[in-house]
Amino acid sequence: xxxxxxxxxxxxxILKSLLMILIGAFCIYPLLTLLFKVSWIDGGLSGxxxxxxxxxxxxxxxxxxxxxxxxxxxxxxxxxxxxxxWLLKRTDLPYVKFSKTICCLPYAVPPYIGAIAWIxxxxxxxxxxxxxxFGTGFFNIYSHLGLIFVMSCFFYTLVLLNLLNAFxxxxxxxxxxxxxxxxxxxxxxxxxxxPLILPSLTSGFLLVFLASMASFGVPALIGTxxxxxxxxxxxxxxxxxxSFSGIYQAGALSVSLxxxxxxxxxxxxxxQQNLSYKTISGKSPRPSLVPLKKLxxxxxxxxxxxxxxxxxxxxxxxxxxxxxxxxxxxDINLMGFANFxxxxxxxxxxxxxxxxxxxxxxxxxxxxxxxxxxxxxxSTKTQMKGRKxxxxxxNLPFTxxxxxxxxxxILAFSQSFFGLPFSLYNTSxxxxxxxxxxxxxxxxxxxxxxxxxxxxxxxxxxxxxGANWFTTLRTIWFPLLRNSIFASWFLILMPCFSELTMxxxxxxxxxxxxxxxxxxxxxxxxxxxxxxxxxxxxxxxFVISLNFLIKKMSNGAYGL
Amino acid sequence: MSEIRIKNLNKxxxxxxVVNNFNITVKDGEFLALLGPSGCGKTTSLRMIAGxxxxxxxxxxxxxxxxxDSSENINTxxxxxxxxxxxxxxxxxxxxxxxxxxxxxxxxxxxNKDEIETAVSKVLHTVELEGLEKRMPxxxxxxxxxxxxxxxxxxxxxKVLCLDEPLSNLDAKLRAKMRKDIREIQQKFGITVVYxxxxxxxxxxxxxxMVIMNQxxxxxxGSPEEVRESPKxxxxxxxxxx
Numbered sequence: 099x100x101x102x103x104x105x106x107x108x109x110x111x112i113l114k115s116l117l118m119i120l121i122g123a124f125c126i127y128p129l130l131t132l133l134f135k136v137s138w139i140d141g142g143l144s145g146x147x148x149x150x151x152x153x154x155x156x157x158x159x160x161x162x163x164x165x166x167x168x169x170x171x172x173x174x175x176x177x178x179x180x181x182x183x184w185l186l187k188r189t190d191l192p193y194v195k196f197s198k199t200i201c202c203l204p205y206a207v208p209p210y211i212g213a214i215a216w217i218x219x220x221x222x223x224x225x226x227x228x229x230x231x232f233g234t235g236f237f238n239i240y241s242h243l244g245l246i247f248v249m250s251c252f253f254y255t256l257v258l259l260n261l262l263n264a265f266x267x268x269x270x271x272x273x274x275x276x277x278x279x280x281x282x283x284x285x286x287x288x289x290x291x292x293p294l295i296l297p298s299l300t301s302g303f304l305l306v307f308l309a310s311m312a313s314f315g316v317p318a319l320i321g322t323x324x325x326x327x328x329x330x331x332x333x334x335x336x337x338x339x340x341s342f343s344g345i346y347q348a349g350a351l352s353v354s355l356x357x358x359x360x361x362x363x364x365x366x367x368x369x370q371q372n373l374s375y376k377t378i379s380g381k382s383p384r385p386s387l388v389p390l391k392k393l394x395x396x397x398x399x400x401x402x403x404x405x406x407x408x409x410x411x412x413x414x415x416x417x418x419x420x421x422x423x424x425x426x427x428x429d430i431n432l433m434g435f436a437n438f439x440x441x442x443x444x445x446x447x448x449x450x451x452x453x454x455x456x457x458x459x460x461x462x463x464x465x466x467x468x469x470x471x472x473x474x475x476x477s478t479k480t481q482m483k484g485r486k487x488x489x490x491x492x493n494l495p496f497t498x499x500x501x502x503x504x505x506x507x508i509l510a511f512s513q514s515f516f517g518l519p520f521s522l523y524n525t526s527x528x529x530x531x532x533x534x535x536x537x538x539x540x541x542x543x544x545x546x547x548x549x550x551x552x553x554x555x556x557x558x559x560x561x562x563x564g565a566n567w568f569t570t571l572r573t574i575w576f577p578l579l580r581n582s583i584f585a586s587w588f589l590i591l592m593p594c595f596s597e598l599t600m601x602x603x604x605x606x607x608x609x610x611x612x613x614x615x616x617x618x619x620x621x622x623x624x625x626x627x628x629x630x631x632x633x634x635x636x637x638x639x640f641v642i643s644l645n646f647l648i649k650k651m652s653n654g655a656y657g658l
Numbered sequence: 659m660s661e662i663r664i665k666n667l668n669k670x671x672x673x674x675x676v677v678n679n680f681n682i683t684v685k686d687g688e689f690l691a692l693l694g695p696s697g698c699g700k701t702t703s704l705r706m707i708a709g710x711x712x713x714x715x716x717x718x719x720x721x722x723x724x725x726x727d728s729s730e731n732i733n734t735x736x737x738x739x740x741x742x743x744x745x746x747x748x749x750x751x752x753x754x755x756x757x758x759x760x761x762x763x764x765x766x767x768x769x770n771k772d773e774i775e776t777a778v779s780k781v782l783h784t785v786e787l788e789g790l791e792k793r794m795p796x797x798x799x800x801x802x803x804x805x806x807x808x809x810x811x812x813x814x815x816x817k818v819l820c821l822d823e824p825l826s827n828l829d830a831k832l833r834a835k836m837r838k839d840i841r842e843i844q845q846k847f848g849i850t851v852v853y854x855x856x857x858x859x860x861x862x863x864x865x866x867x868m869v870i871m872n873q874x875x876x877x878x879x880g881s882p883e884e885v886r887e888s889p890k891x892x893x894x895x896x897x898x899x900x
Contacts, residue, residue, distance in 0.1 A: 271749035274710050277736040278743040279763035279810065293753045375752035375796075386710040386736075 109568045114482055117473060124535050125491045128506035129356070129498070135509050136349035147350040150343075151336075157351065160332040163242070163321070167328060168310035170246035175254035175306045176299060178408075183261035184287065185401065188273075190387045192398055198262070202658040204409055205255035206641045208596045208613075209248070210315025211634045214620055215412030216248050217319065218419050218631070226415055240324030249316050251408045253309050257302030264298035274386060283388045297374040304366045308359055312499030314599040315613075319620060329355050330501040330599070337505065337603060349509060352502040363497045413638065419631035437628035445629070450608075451615040452636075458526060458611065459594035462533035467587040469534065470541020475575060477542075478549045479557070489542060496539035500599035507532050507604060524606030532604060533594045541586035544656070548582030549575070585656040588648045596637045612637060660686050660721045660817035660850045662707065667716035669702055669874075676702050678874040680716070684818075689844055689851045691865035693858060695897070698871040700854045701822055707852060708743050708820050709736035721817045737766075742811030746823040748803045750795045750810075756782075757791040759806050763814040781809045784843055801832045808840070812847065819844070821853045825860060837863055858898055862886070870894050 136147050151157050185191050186198050204212075220227050220237035227237050238244065272294065276286045317328040327335070329351055336348035390397055421433040441448050473492055477485045495503050512523035522528040556578070560570045576583075598613035605614055612633065619630040649657030662684040669677040677699040684690045692700035705711040707718060709725065712733060718726040720741070725734040742763075751759055757778060764774045782788050785805040795803055804824060811819050824840070825833045841864045844851050855861055861868045862882045870877045870885065870893075878890040889895040 269747050269749060271745040271747050272751060274736070275743065275745060275749040275751070275807075275810070276762070277710070278708060278739075278741060280737045280740075280766040280814070281762075282735075282737055285766065290751060294751075386705070 109566065110476075110480065110482065113472065113568075114476055114484065114488075117469070117476070117488060118484060120469070121473075121488055121491045124531055125495050125538075128503070128510035129494065131510040132349055132356075132502070132506040133353060136346055136353055147346045148354070151347040151350045156327065157332060160327045160329050160351075163326055164311055164328045164330075166242060167245050167249070167317070167321075167326075168307045170242070171249040171253055171310040172303045172306040174246055174250040175257045176303050178250060178254035179257035179261055179302065180299065182401070183258055183265060184291070185397065187262060187265035188291070188388055189390050190394065191390065191401075192394065197401065199658055200405060201258060202255050203642065203645075204252045205259065205658060206592060206645045207252065207409075207638055208315065208593070208598065208641075209252040209313060210319060210598055210613075210616070211416070211596075211637060212248050212251050212409070212412055213316045213319040214616070214630055214634050215416045216244070217620075219412065219415045220244065226418070238324075239320055240326075242326060244324070245317060245320050245326065248320060249310050249313060251412075253306045256305045256309060257299070260298050260302040260305065261295060264295045268294055270386070277386070294375060297369055300369055300373075301366050304362050304369075308362050308497070311355065311359060311362075312501070312599075314501055314602070315617070318617070330499060333501050333505060334603065337508070345505075345508070348505055352499075352505045355499055356502050359497060359499060359502075416631045416634050416638075419628060420635055422628065437632050441629050441632040447610050447615055448633070451610040451612050454526070454609055455595050455612040458529050458533065459591050459597075461530050462537070462594045463587045463591040465530070466534045466538050466541045466590040467545075467583050470538055470586050470590075471545045471576075471579065471583050473538075474542045474545035474549055475571065478546050479554065479575075492542055493539045495535045496537065500536060500597075501603065503532060503536055504600040504603035507600075524609075526609055529601060529604055529609070529611075532600050533590070533597065536600065537590045537593060540589045544586040544589060545579060545582045548579050552578055581652055581655070585648060585652050588644060589656070592641055592644055595640060661719075662818060662850065662852070663717070663719040664703075664707070665717040667703070667706065667718065668714045669699070669706065669711070670714045676874050677706070677713075680876060682869060682876075682879060684850055684852060686850055687848045689841070689853065689864060689866045691861035691868040692852065692854045692871060693861040693868050693897075694856065694871035694877075696856055697873075699874040700856075700869075700871050703871075704820050704822055704852055704854045707818070708741050709734060709739050740814070740816050740818075742814065742816035742819040744804075744807045744811045744819070744821045744824045746826055748800075748807040748827075750798075750803045750806050752795050754795075755791065756787065756793050756795075756798070756806055759795070760809045760813055763810065767814065777813055778809075781813045784812070784846070785809045785839075800827055801836070804828065804836065808843070812843070812849070815847075816849070818850045818852065821851065823854055823856070825855075825857070833860075840864065870897065872897075 137143060137145070139146055182201055186194055186201070191197065216239050217225070219225050220239040222228060222238045222240070225237060225239065231237075239248070268291070273286050273290050276290045277283070281289065311328075312330065313328075314330045314334065317326070317331045318334065320326075321328055322331055333348045333351050333355070336344045336351070338344075420437050421435070422429075423434050423436045424432045473488050476482055477489045507528065508523070511528060512521060522531070552575075557570050557574050560574045561567075565573060596613050597611065598617055601611050601613050602617060605611060610618075616630050616633045616637070619633065645657050647657075662682075664680055664682050664684075667677060667680040668675065676697075680699075680703055682690070692703060694700050702711060706713045706726070707720075713726055713728065715728040716726070717724065717728070720739060723734075724730070724732050725739050726732060751762075754762070760781060761774050761778050764777060769777075778791075779788070782791065785808050787802065787805050787809060790798070790802065795806070798806065804827075807824070811821075821840070825836055828836060837860055853860070853865065862885075865882060867879065867881050868885060869879050872893050878885060878894045880890075885894065885898065889898060
């Protein structure tokens with residue numbers, strides 16, 4: 099009898115229940131509220147808001163634009179990533195390690211920085227590139243093609259990372275067997291390599307499609323001025339109208355976007371489970387690399403020229419903008435640090451934004467890495483009921499577009515909608531919670547990977563020695579997993595520091611963050627772009643140095 | 659005459675010498691085993707014969723064709739060497755069925771359909787895989803995949819067949835059967851075989867001659883009887899004793 103009662107109150111069960119309540123309240127409840135509020139009107143199921151929003155031609159064109167832009171971005175990303183991945187993994191390209199880091203680097207940088215840079219390079223009135231062509235306005239970034247190009251510059255890294263991983267898992271003897279059978283390298287690539295990495299390529303394509311569909315910063319900065327609305331920017335506009343009906347129409351759009359992304363996520367899962375090949379892997383000697391021979395250096399230089407256009411040029415353009423004291427003039431005599439002085443010493447918002455972003459990101463990272471560790475632990479090292487629910491529920495917000503998560507939070511936690519005595523709405527606490535919810539999945543995955551490499555017997559030895567469950571967690575698992583926990587802390591910190599999509603919808607007045615300040619500077623107050631360029635440099639510098647810090651500290655296990 | 663002549667073959671990985679002055683002539687129709695512990699350079703030597711690894715220096719001739727010569731700057735790519743190979747991991751292509759896997763080397767050579775069909779069914783008969791043409795690799799056992807790899811290596815009637823630890827992923831019983839089968843097939847085709855293994859049972863039971871390697875160096879070359887009766891070095895004595 100006593101045995102039963104004590105089992106019931108076991109520490110692990112208490113912990114699990116606590117986690118379940120947290121995950122339920124913040125990962126599931128908001129999304130359910132969103133679903134409920136837009137489809138349950140006056141005590142009955144109703145498609146009223148859906149009808150209203152879908153009848154408007156501007157919504158229809160937003161849907162159309164979203165599909166065009168996402169498809170284009172996914173396609174262009176694959177076109178960028180496929181040859182690069184092959185060059186990096188299967189040829190004798192020089193400086194391959196360095197090149198890999200450079201190629202993957204845009205992964206860490208928030209895409210809206212790219213938008214800011216490309217606006218200064220290719221806006222039709224006074225973009226640097228158009229000035230070079232004597233003000234012909236040949237390049238117009240405020241277009242579908244502009245959107246696709248800028249997003250591809252960042253999202254191709256999703257395909258690239260997928261493909262690099264696929265090449266690593268592909269037994270090189272499969273390709274060698276084809277060489278031996280008489281096939282020249284080009285044939286080997288077309289008949290063996292390509293079919294075998296096709297599932298990964300498809301999955302990369304879908305990931306980019308999902309990311310483009312969910313992206314907000316680039317479409318807001320580049321699409322909106324060109325009168326091209328995507329679903330996310332449409333949701334933002336509707337919500338900012340502030341009317342009751344506007345918010346509910348935004349809700350209906352969000353639900354549609356959510357369903358669309360869930361379909362893609364499951365489609366991808368299906369592809370991975372049914373179409374990828376499992377091969378017996380023997381000892382894998384280093385793959386015999388295809389010699390590029392005379393083309394080695396031309397290809398190397400060509401690759402770096404492309405990389406220069408993809409992100410060397412934008413960064414250079416931000417740098418020039420930041421240094422230019424007279425907006426739009428590239429003249430070495432007119433360069434100086436006036437913009438820096440203005441941003442750092444004259445604008446009070448800057449220090450507020452930097453402080454806010456640091457506090458929010460550090461807190462979210464701290465909470466996220468602890469929660470992520472515990473959920474990963476429960477899902478990999480115990481047989482508890484409900485562990486599947488925990489990971490699935492915690493992963494849901496990660497694949498849900500940020501705009502949708504934010505809108506769900508607004509509907510679930512604003513006082514006017516829920517009637518709680520206190521409201522989390524417009525508080526920094528809600529921002530921290532939404533950051534944790536959105537990026538928890540990263541921490542769970544990193545910790546689960548780490549945990550799977552540690553044998554259970556290490557913990558069993560501690561239990562046999564007399565440690566209870568929690569002591570074992572604290573004295574064995576936690577110290578052994580230190581590196582993974584640390585890495586997950588950084589992985590959450592990085593995107594949170596410059597987060598824009600959710601913050602712009604949820605931050606109350608006075609809580610500027612780096613992301614929202616940049617957005618406001620670029621959109622409204624600072625047409626010359628000097629201020630936003632300075633802040634962009636801060637963000638790029640921050641994420642890139644953080645990336646190398648993680649890489650150094652984890653001995654290359656994490657980071658690019 | 660499918661003779662392999664190897665002279666002064668060396669291979670470095672950076673500072674590390676993995677194959678040290680390797681010399682041998684493999685006679686036409688001979689079954690040569692390369693035997694040694696892991697890391698002794700046997701697989702690297704095999705891969706250099708097949709053209710999958712570029713030597714640092716030396717000479718390799720197959721059937722009087724120079725396929726590699728460092729002094730003449732000759733290095734024939736693997737697809738032009740007419741060498742068959744069976745990999746340790748089998749390397750059976752998972753996106754092709756048995757027939758397409760085995761027919762691949764002939765399709766690459768643009769043979770006509772009838773020729774391909776005749777050759778494939780003949781070789782599938784030899785490796786006892788008739789009737790499994792339409793199966794996908796994931797529907798085959800390890801032993802059957804092994805036979806597909808063998809058939810693929812034999813179908814183009816190469817001058818030389820290279821086998822890289824082909825039996826190490828099989829269970830003990832199947833291994834014993836495959837040792838006999840491979841030897842039989844080799845004698846039936848009269849093909850020159852270079853067979854890499856760390857398992858001395860395989861080397862002693864199957865080969866005409868064996869090369870025992872250690873840390874990149876050849877310790878002894880000889881028939882199984884010679885090696886067993888008069889091991890040349892202490893290493894060989896210990897290795898075949900263990």
